[in-house]
Amino acid sequence: MLGPVNGDRRRFLRTAAMAVAAAQATILGEAEAKGVPKELAALGRASGWINSSGLTPESLAGKVVLVQFCTYTCINWLRTLPQVRAWARTYREGLVVVGVHTPEFAFEHVPDNVRRAVQQLRLEWPIAIDNDYAIWRAFNNQYWPALYFIDDRGRVRDHQFGEGEYDRSKQIIERLLGAARLSFAHDIDARVEATALEAPADWNNLKSPENYLGYERTQNFAASPGTERDRPRAYTAPARLALNQWALGGEWRLEKTAAILATAGGRIVYRFHARDLHLVMGPPRPGSSVRFRTTIDGLRPGPSHGADTDVDGNGVVAEQRLYQLIRQSGPITDRRFEIEFFEPGVEAFSFTFG
Numbered sequence: 001m002l003g004p005v006n007g008d009r010r011r012f013l014r015t016a017a018m019a020v021a022a023a024q025a026t027i028l029g030e031a032e033a034k035g036v037p038k039e040l041a042a043l044g045r046a047s048g049w050i051n052s053s054g055l056t057p058e059s060l061a062g063k064v065v066l067v068q069f070c071t072y073t074c075i076n077w078l079r080t081l082p083q084v085r086a087w088a089r090t091y092r093e094g095l096v097v098v099g100v101h102t103p104e105f106a107f108e109h110v111p112d113n114v115r116r117a118v119q120q121l122r123l124e125w126p127i128a129i130d131n132d133y134a135i136w137r138a139f140n141n142q143y144w145p146a147l148y149f150i151d152d153r154g155r156v157r158d159h160q161f162g163e164g165e166y167d168r169s170k171q172i173i174e175r176l177l178g179a180a181r182l183s184f185a186h187d188i189d190a191r192v193e194a195t196a197l198e199a200p201a202d203w204n205n206l207k208s209p210e211n212y213l214g215y216e217r218t219q220n221f222a223a224s225p226g227t228e229r230d231r232p233r234a235y236t237a238p239a240r241l242a243l244n245q246w247a248l249g250g251e252w253r254l255e256k257t258a259a260i261l262a263t264a265g266g267r268i269v270y271r272f273h274a275r276d277l278h279l280v281m282g283p284p285r286p287g288s289s290v291r292f293r294t295t296i297d298g299l300r301p302g303p304s305h306g307a308d309t310d311v312d313g314n315g316v317v318a319e320q321r322l323y324q325l326i327r328q329s330g331p332i333t334d335r336r337f338e339i340e341f342f343e344p345g346v347e348a349f350s351f352t353f354g
Contacts, residue, residue, distance in 0.1 A: 040065070040154040042138030043098070043128060048111055050118050052126035055098060057154060063096045064176045065150040069130075069141050071104045072117035073280045073322045075352040076163050077145035079201065081121060082194040083166045088125055091173055094182030097125040102136045104144070105257060105349055107282060107320040117321065149173065152180035163201075196307040197278070197324050201354035205332035207273035208244050208353040214257035223247035227254055232262040241271035243334050246351070258347045261290075268348060269338045275328050276306070276354035277337055282320030284345025289318040291342040294325050296335050303329040317346055 036057040043055050068084060070077040088097045103109045109131050118127055130136055139148060139156075147160040149172045158172045177184050194200060212218050215229055222245040223235040230253065237247035250266030252259050259268070270277070283289050294313035296304060301313050306324035309315040315323065326337060 037154045037156065039067075039139050039148065039156050040150060042135045045132075045134035045138070046100075046128035047131050048129035050101075050111075050115055050127040050129070051124060055096075055126055055128070060096055060154070062152050062180070064091075064094055064152055064173065064180055064182065065154075066095060066097045066173065067100060067139070067148040067150060068097070069100045069102055069136065069139070069144060069146040069148075071102060071108055071144050072114060072121075073105065073108065073349075074144045075197065075278055075322060075354060078121075078197045078322070079163055079194070079199070079354070080145050081123070081198050082192045083169075084125075085122075086192050087170065087173060091177060091184045094177045094180065094184055095173060099123065099125060099127040100130050100135050101127055102130040102133055102141075102144075105280070105320075113320060116319070149176060151176050152182070197322065199354075202275035202332065205273070205275055206353060208277075208351075210350060210352045211244070211246065212257070212350045213246075213254075213259040213268075213348050215254045216256045220245045221247065223249070230255055237267065237269045241269065241336065243271050243273060246270040258349045260284075260348075261341055261344050261346045264342060264344050265340065266344070266346075267338055267340045269336060270351060271334060271336050272351075272353060273332065273334050274353035275332055276324060277326035278306075278322050278324050278352045278354070279339070280322045280349040280352070281317050282347050282349075283317050284347065288345070289316050289343075290346040291316055292339050292346075293342075294337065294339045296326065296328075296337060298336070298338075301326060317341075320347075322352070 040057050040060065046054070066087065084097060087095065101114050107113055111129055114127070114129065128135060143161040145162065147169060148156050149158040151157050157176060160169050174184070211220065215227055221227060222241055223237055232251050232253045234251045235248040237249040241247065247269050248259060248266065249269065251262040252266055253262055292315055294301060294309055294315070300311065301309065302311050304326055305311050305313060306326050308323040309325055315325070317323070325339065
C-alpha cells in the first residue's frame with residue numbers, strides 16, 4: 001500500500017512510529033503491572049522476530065531463559081555460537097534461548113541482512129530485532145555479546161559479559177533448571193564444533209585490538225597527507241608501519257563509521273600480530289560486488305588464507321558482513337597485511353583479530 005508523499009509522508013511515518021512506540025509502551029506497562037520483571041516484559045518491544053512469531057512473558061512462563069545480546073558482525077559473539085548451540089540442544093526441554101539483535105552499524109538495522117546472517121549461521125532459536133535499543137535499555141546492557149540467565153519466574157539471576165566462562169555459564173543453567181525442577185540430560189547432544197569464524201581466538205598470540213576505519217573511532221592511522229573528513233582524497237601508505245598502525249592507498253572517502261573507496265585499485269595496509277585477521281565490509285549497493293586480493297608481507301597467503309579467500313588471496317565482497325581474510329598456519333609474528341580492491345565503492349568498517 002502506498003502512503004502519502006513528501007512532507008505528508010514524513011508526518012505519516014513519524015505518526016506511525018509514535019503509534020508503534022505507544023503500543024509497545026502499553027504492552028510493557030501491562031506486563032509490569034502483572035508483576036512481570038521489566039527485562040522479560042521488554043521482549044514485547046521487539047520491532048520484529050526471526051525464527052518466531054514473537055515471544056511473550058506468558059509463553060516463557062515456567063521456563064529458564066537464556067537471553068544473548070548480539071550484533072551479527074561481532075567476532076566475539078560469533079565465537080560463542082558453538083557453545084550456545086550446544087546448550088540449546090542439551091537443555092531444550094527446559095531452556096529457551098533467545099537472541100536479541102541490537103545493531104552496531106547502520107546496515108545491521110536492515111532486517112533482511114539480519115535474516116540472511118541468521119540463516120547462514122544456522123541459528124534456530126528465536127531472535128528479537130531490537131533496532132531501537134528498547135530491550136538493550138531495559139536490561140541496562142552495554143556489551144556484545146552478553147548473556148543474561150533468567151529463572152522460571154522471569155527474574156534475571158546472573159549474567160556473563162564477553163566470551164569465555166563457558167563452564168560457569170553451563171553451571172548457572174543447570175542450577176536454574178534444577179531449582180525449577182526441570183529435567184535435563186547431562187551432556188546429551190552437547191557437541192561443540194568450532195570452525196572458521198567461530199573457532200576460539202589464539203589468545204596467547206593476540207596483540208592487535210579491534211580498530212575502526214571511520215574517523216569517529218579510528219586509531220593509529222598512518223597514511224599521508226592525513227585524514228580528510230567526508231570528501232574523497234588520495235592517500236599514500238608508508239613503506240613501513242609500526243605494530244597496529246594502518247593506512248590507505250589510493251583515493252578514499254573517510255566517513256564517520258567507514259572508509260569508502262572512490263576509485264578502483266585502492267588498498268588498505270595493516271601491521272598486525274594475531275593468528276586471524278577479519279574485516280567488516282560491504283559492496284556499494286545490494287546486488288553488487290567488489291573483487292579483492294590479499295597478501296601477507298607482500299606474498300600470497302597460501303595456507304594462511306582465511307575462510308573468505310583462496311590460497312592466492314582472492315575474494316569477493318558481495319554482502320555487508322565480517323570477512324575472515326587471514327588465518328595464519330605458521331608461527332605468529334608481526335605481519336604486514338594488504339588488501340587491494342579491483343572495483344570502486346567498497347565500504348570498510350572495522351578490523352578485528354583472533
